[in-house]
Amino acid sequence: MAMPGTGSNYEILTREDFSDVTYLLEVRHPRMARAAKPGQFVIVMSHAEGERIPLTIADFDRDKGTITLVIQAVGKTTREMQRDCLAGTHLHALVGPMGIPSHIGEAKKVLCVGGGLGVAPVFPQARGFKEAGAYVIGVVGFRNRDLVFWEDKFGAVCDELIVCTDDGSAGVKGNVTEGMRQAIEKHPDIDECIAIGPPVMMKFAAETTRPHGIKTMVSLNPVMVDGTGMCGGCRVKLDSGIKFACVDGPDFNGHEVDFDDLMSRLGRYREVEQKATARFEESCHMREEFVAASAQEASKD
Template sequence: MSDRNSEGGRANDASFDGAQSGSGEDPEPGFPIVSRTDFAETTFLLEILHPLLARAARPGQFVIVMTHDHGERVPLTIADFDRDRGTVTLVVQAVGKSSREMQSICQKGRKIFAIVGPMGIPSEISHAKKVICVGGGLGVAPIYPQARAFKDAGAHVIGIVGFRSSNLIFWEEKFRAVCDEFIVCTDDGSAGMKGFVTDGIKQAIEAHGDIDEVVAIGPPIMMRACAETTRPYGVKTMVSLNPIMVDGTGMCGGCRVRVNDRIKFACVDGPDFDGHAVDFNDLMSRLHRYQSEEREAMERYSDSCRRLAMEPSPTMPVGGK
């Protein structure tokens, strides 16, 4: 069982700065990408060699990544970790400037310049005898280590994952290996149950009647829907929040969220919170605050990529001859 007190939960208790070689012998700074898997046009997985981080990581924690020495600090939830291999796994969706940059640069054999973590309080793997682990979209990846941890603790695990369509599904076999029951939901009905993860939650709760806990990770609107679905049943529901974040230590205040009408910081007080107590309206309002700046950064990045693509190769004369 993962214990928040014994496992060191605060963001800076076991942080490892990545601006140094993972082996200590390679002069190039950073940590090697040992494998990459592309799940869809904009979704990809990176397995990164970082033995210290792999040894310290717990379900629910996250890292802050810098692709290169001038890169933005990007918070990413740890999707998996393998202590024997000394690797951590991150799943990224390329939706903005920095994540698009990661999609282009982060290839097998290259290095991530810096990784700081594990950060945040590990998820509490309770004594629940029957638990529902819910992941939607990109939240499917970080719910996996929690499902595995509950299974290892002896719980009956019901996994529910949701995607827009069947072509976006990933890790189905991994989930089936750690779940006693597994439900796939797709918006268009191309695989599994047609509908949303909330439909799967209702089905599971009504079929069992003795669910102790629901854990949900995904877009804020999905987590809010999950919390509202479980509220009438009185089932404890934990959600993992990923608000705007800069330093990851609580100093910037960018990741503040309202929980039970009190201010909390997702990076040091979370990322897990009681879904029935989170002010999701405030959270989603804050997430949209910098949309214009994000669009501007993306436009500048796209323009620079287009200009670079038009420049002749330094080894190729103009005209290609």
Template structure:
């Protein structure tokens, strides 16, 4: 069993757990994820590693309660434990020292997994400009943590309730106007946001990495549940990703697959509520 050593409520639907998982913490790198199962009946939930503390042997998971599985998970408290944690999985982010500024963009719950990437880029000696955004102020978190690992931070809300009003794509366009030597962009958030970022950076010619979060089952490349089409080739997000070239990902197909999954989720949620 893997104890929850700390729980934090970041917003109405976003929760944070620090989980005691020393073996995962020892190997975790930015960009990787793990699969968690709360109990024998629980579904497998893939979560990107939001932070890790090798000394304490803990990993940080941040999740939004969007489906039956994550809602049940959100009911657990510090002192409870989850049945299993498998990881770290996936290919770590490619971190190197670039000759110009790099940007990291986190939307909504995507702020969590973008944090370790920003930190790793900063530690590698890069000039890191961060953009974080959410629908409204209540859904924002980790502003201070992001500020600590970036040279500049732009905070946006769709409704203007905090920071700059508007989408992260608008902030990125302005950032590019002021930094034409922008070397690379990492974007993590809901798929429509990542698609919008990729569409924004394509004409700029700025390489853009996105982290795909499709349905995952085994996390070992065996079941095929997490397949995504990248540059016309089928890839498995769990073993080939989760990061891919955002300009090559077939987002329309990925969104269609996600919609099918959502219908199933709605049925599972209805069952949970009755």
């Protein structure tokens, strides 16, 4: 018998593409949907020989028995999943929910900030705060209007929503820190901020709130291997010492995080990752050539 949450096949019910690199998978897993809390993540293997990768539970629906993952195709595994994980197919393994759930406390006014793909993982926290009775101000940032996703879904759990784009093609021109500055100016009584996105964005988000003394939580994404606190792969440096993001996080106080250390550790395996991606692209190319040649042969018959 499969262990709860492991070693079985999980059907992908919905696949939605937000852009040529960002896609959503809604996966059937009633027990995971019942157990999931904002801020938690899963470790996924898309096929039996696949790499195990951590992905945030961007949404969960206890009635439907589904969890939602939003994925950015950045390298071999996430591109392979982009190609193969279609509605009706199955994920090979899904372990979780992992990590300490986000603390949805007594804050009365909360700033929820998502940069790019970070909009997805910050959504359950924004919804959690809204359900707990807080006034929720959302700030979401994208490079341009074409990359905007979940504006309606996110807006539905926010009392105010500020959309920012780097090129000004939608909402406020500038990155999320511009939207944060506007929100803080209008609401000097914000109790707490949650900021999720690329490490450099979280670093600057934390610097934006620091002078105002607003508690700021960030969700860290170091390279994870086992996800059990044993391998040390996901160690992150905080003012208070070393922590392991998989078991002590992934949420941490952004004012204590050494983001430069995180960014340099994230680049440690770049050469190997680039080689794996190049090999994957070459195999895709050969597959396309084979399919085209087979189709040509078949048309002659």
